[in-house]
Amino acid sequence: MSKFSTCSFMSYTTLLQPRASLKVQKEGIVTARCTKVARNLNMEKLRNNYLFPEISTREIEHMKKYPNAKIISLGIGDTTDPLPEIISSSMADYARALSTPEGYKGYGAEQGNKELRKAIAETFYGDLAIKDTEVFVSDGSQCDISRLQLLLGNNVSIAVQDPSFPAYIDSSVIIGQAGDFQDETGEYRNIEYMRCGPQNHFFPDLSTTSRTDIIFFCSPNNPTGHAASRKQLIQLVDFARENGSIIVYDSAYAAYITDESPRSIYEIPGAREVAIEVSSFSKIAGFTGVRLGWTVVPDELLFSNGFPIMNDFNRIVCTCFNGASNIAQAGGLACLSPGGIRALLSVVDRYKENARILVDTFASLGLKAYGGVNAPYVWVHFPGSRSWDVFSEILEKTHIITVPGSGFGPGGEEYIRVTAFGHRECILEASERLKSLFS
Amino acid sequence: MSKFSTCSFMSYTTLLQPRASLKVQKEGIVTARCTKVARNLNMEKLRNNYLFPEISTREIEHMKKYPNAKIISLGIGDTTDPLPEIISSSMADYARALSTPEGYKGYGAEQGNKELRKAIAETFYGDLAIKDTEVFVSDGSQCDISRLQLLLGNNVSIAVQDPSFPAYIDSSVIIGQAGDFQDETGEYRNIEYMRCGPQNHFFPDLSTTSRTDIIFFCSPNNPTGHAASRKQLIQLVDFARENGSIIVYDSAYAAYITDESPRSIYEIPGAREVAIEVSSFSKIAGFTGVRLGWTVVPDELLFSNGFPIMNDFNRIVCTCFNGASNIAQAGGLACLSPGGIRALLSVVDRYKENARILVDTFASLGLKAYGGVNAPYVWVHFPGSRSWDVFSEILEKTHIITVPGSGFGPGGEEYIRVTAFGHRECILEASERLKSLFS
Structure with missing residues (x-):
């Protein structure tokens, strides 16, 4: 950067800068002292x-x-x-148009662009009759898992595959669903660990699994790479239905399925009444840095009092999130075009x-x-x-x-x-x- | 769309689609029945x-x-x-480069691109000595407010300006800090409403304000448009220091300040020990749809047990968030260039x-x-x-x-x-x- 542009930088940033001098700030701080706010025990x-x-x-x-x-x-x-050029160029075109009166867009719908919701429903759920209004576009499934935890609160119990993606357990601890960590077992109390390994074809023995409110289930599984078979998922959905549990099904790796394993939990009869599905463009479209995902909450999924879970999820999305970047959403739409x-x-x-x-x-x-x-x-x-x-x-x-x-x-x-x-x-x-x- | 491309669309999407037929799905659903999961009382x-x-x-x-x-x-x-062309074109260039081996980027740092963190620290905090490591890039301040609530948990008390941006109170209710809503007063129990109007120069009477753990304070205020004066903010920081409270200072509209009012809480001596600042590119750069913001958590801000709040915020950002879209971050960097x-x-x-x-x-x-x-x-x-x-x-x-x-x-x-x-x-x-x- 030339000397001139550095000066110019200083002059313009000064317009935005605060006016107190470093000296004043330094005088103000004698030494760091504690606030009287207690650390969140869940974080601890x-x-x-x-x-x-x-x-x-x-x-x-x-x-x-x-x-x-x-x-x-x-x-x-x-x-x-x-990224395939067809996808990057559609994001580039969208970004460039933001400097034109016709192309500029401010806030979008918190739930995502309608066209993208529709394309997700059609592309990934085809004839499973997922409605576009049941698809909530997000900035990634890890973020949506935390938003689901906010929705569920600290008064529910959860089960996870063991091993599994650490965000399920960590977000559960943060929201306050878990008990203390036990060094002897490597487990948190109050969380049901469903052991999955070669001994059980990477599918939990449900006959010995305790009932929980929520069952996090990732298929194809991260980290084991196992995709649950249709037979296994039928067992899982039946188990959830019998127990009145909700499955949070993570299908972020569904595009990698080679064999006949289901790509969505909604392929299983009865799943609409017991399952939320979180998914992502990260691994199918290389959007790990672009940030785009989605969550499906079916109309029929109800709390014990009959209240639709979708309504609360919508409220969370509107209050705690403001929609995925519109440029990323344009990229998502390009992904779901024929060439994309x-x-x-x-x-x-x-x-x-x-x-x-x-x-x-x-x-x-x-x-x-x-x-x-x-x-x-x-x-x-x-x-x-x-x-x-x-x-x-x-x-x-x-x-x-x-x-x-x-x-x-x-x-x-x-x-x-x-x-x-x-x-x-x-x-x-x-x-x-x-x-x-x-x- | 030509008939051919429609067919091609069907054929390619079929590769991603689930295989169960609508018929099976319909058979599975007899009628929507409730799960046994209780609705979160906070949401209620x-x-x-x-x-x-x-x-x-x-x-x-x-x-x-x-x-x-x-x-x-x-x-x-x-x-x-x-958007100014210099900003949109930098996002367009970044997006386009994602289809080249040199330009492709996957996951970035959860806390944001280092260069952008540095530019935010220099541009908005100039000689206030905010370090780049104290700046966490986000997808907007509304989202960061919820993440701060996750960090704080349900065992803290909060105060808000009344009137104020509804996300403070709503996120507080969702995390479980608030009591029931009282129809007579229009207030939730356990939240301290700090009335601000012409009668008190839009600044609360702190002599009658109860001590809370957290004080949400937005200046310039949304909705009243009032920017707190230096004198008012000195009172606020003193009040927080006396009470051992944490101020969550929302400066999303700081760029609109015309007079001598402070643009950052860190202009006030002693603020680093008691204040977090959330802010955003939305209103200064027209990024409402692009989604980019930041939060400053100073090193010196400590819980009552001496634990740095920054460490917990970092943990939340890594677990519940995965960084802002890299394209939006490229736009943020262009915003902070001299021409931007x-x-x-x-x-x-x-x-x-x-x-x-x-x-x-x-x-x-x-x-x-x-x-x-x-x-x-x-x-x-x-x-x-x-x-x-x-x-x-x-x-x-x-x-x-x-x-x-x-x-x-x-x-x-x-x-x-x-x-x-x-x-x-x-x-x-x-x-x-x-x-x-x-x-």
């Missing part, structure tokens, strides 16, 4: 950092230790391939091929690897080992970041999750490094 | 709809009644003028001129109008009238949408809020219509 209950920032911290430490190492990240499930869908499915196919390479790699090493067929995650078993130890050993010896399975719950111990998101050359390089480490 | 406590969707509903009803009327909306404070600031301040000036026209209009009619100098809102007094009646009469007779003051709390009764956001020709037309109605 939370164990450890949220998983992914913790892994970032480990990565940064590793980079300091080995400044010349070429780190390959197969950790956080972050998309790496460029074709283009993004080819990106999904590339990631699926990555998953196949990783599954083959672990298989060739004699390691048991699950997932990777219906999901962009491979779940690798290291019997008898602690998952943070496996994480550390792989990082130390191959400079590859993975995710320790125990970060997804005690049921993830002895496992690591490896993501198939990555450039092909990185996946191939990672495969070579893993082969030299383990063979 | 909420009165009425959230204000702005309620006004939209009234507008739609009016349009049905008068299909040929040319409605002018001076209701929700929604920006109307196109220059351009957006000229838009702010246009809206301020609108406010002046509206203030003059009401003054010429002998009505008492407040605000409009330091804020894009004009707050008009109709002594002895109910504000929803005034709203309805103006709508019925002039086809102008305003906001009834009581929507902002019982202290807003007898007032309406009129927004200065609007195209100049609409403001002038509204001025003429109001003159014929009231003169």
Whole structure:
């Protein structure tokens, strides 16, 4: 920046700046003293950092230790391939038009642009008769999970698959549904952990599962990569109906399903009365940074007093959210155009091929690897080992970041999750490094 | 759309669609029956709809009644003028680059892009020594208010200006801080309403204000348009320090300040130990639909046990949010460039001129109008009238949408809020219509 433009910058920012001098501010602060506001006990209950920032911290430490190492990240499930041009250009056109009188848009509907809601209903729910008014557009499913927790409040009980995406449990602790963390078990009290592993085909034994108000269920599962079969989901819906429970079904990875597993909980008869579905453009369209998702709340889903849950969700969306970015929504609409869908499915196919390479790699090493067929995650078993130890050993010896399975719950111990998101050359390089480490 | 492309659409969407037929789904649903999940009592406590969707509903009803009327909306404070080209083109360039290997970005930091955090700290807080690490980028201040409520939990007490932006109270009720609504007073129990009107220069009488943990304070205030003076804010900070309270200071309209009023709470000595500041690009940059804001949590702000509030806010941001859209963040950075600031301040000036026209209009009619100098809102007094009646009469007779003051709390009764956001020709037309109605 030239000297002139720096000056100009100062002069214009001055128009916005506060007027007190640093001196005054410094005089005001003698030393930091506590307020009399007590820390929220729910926040105090939370164990450890949220998983992914913790892994970032480990990565940064590793980079300091080995400044010349070429780190390959197969950790956080972050998309790496460029967006199809048809999608990026539609967002670019929308953004550019914001500087014209015809193209400028202010607040949109909190629930999302009507055209996008309709396109989501048609594209993802086809003949399942999901109405556009049942689709709420969001800035991502993780955000919607917290908004659902706000809606549900602290007086409900929850069940989660174990292992599972940590946001379900963490948001539950934050809102006050959970009891204390127990070091012996690695579990919070008052949360029902539904163990899922190879021993039960990655589907919980419902005959021994306690009734809860809410059942978080992610399929294809993050981290195990298992997509529940139709038979399994029928059991789940029947279980929820018998118990009067609500399933919060996370289908963020549905586009990766290769076999005959259902792509939506609403494929299961009776699900409309017991299930909310949260989903996302992040992994199907590479929108992890663009931020776009949706939640379906069917008309028929009612609280015990008959009050429609949709009404409360709408109220939460209007009060605690103000709609997804209109530029991201324009991108979402382009994703669901004929050319958009074709283009993004080819990106999904590339990631699926990555998953196949990783599954083959672990298989060739004699390691048991699950997932990777219906999901962009491979779940690798290291019997008898602690998952943070496996994480550390792989990082130390191959400079590859993975995710320790125990970060997804005690049921993830002895496992690591490896993501198939990555450039092909990185996946191939990672495969070579893993082969030299383990063979 | 040609027949061919429609077919192609069907064929590609089929790849994503669920496979159950409508028939099966219909068979599954006999009749909607209740779950056994109790409705959240906090949600049940909420009165009425959230204000702005309620006004939209009234507008739609009016349009049905008068299909040929040319409605002018001076209701929700929604920006109307196109973005400066320098800002829209930077978002367009960012979006377009997402389809290139060099330009593609996945997840960003949950707290926001480092460069943007730095630019916000420098532009808006200049020599107040706010660090970039104390700035958390968000998708808007309304969203951050709910996230702050999640952080604070249900065991704190709050105070609000009365009248004030309804999200403070509504989010407080949702998280469980409030008691029941009392029809006689129009207030929720357990919330301290700090009456602000002409009788006290729009600043609460702190000598009669009860101590609360949290004080929501919006300046320039929405809806009254009053910017608190330095002297008033020194009183407020002193009050918070004496009581060990935390101020949640909403400065979303700071760019509209014309006089010497502080633009940030951190201009006041000692504020870093007692204040969080939420703010937004919505009203300074026309980003109501693009969605971008920020929250400042200073290092020195501590809970009663000495735990830094910033750490818990960071945890909330990582767990319940995933960062603002990267395209919106690129736009925010362009806003804070020299050319960007220059351009957006000229838009702010246009809206301020609108406010002046509206203030003059009401003054010429002998009505008492407040605000409009330091804020894009004009707050008009109709002594002895109910504000929803005034709203309805103006709508019925002039086809102008305003906001009834009581929507902002019982202290807003007898007032309406009129927004200065609007195209100049609409403001002038509204001025003429109001003159014929009231003169």
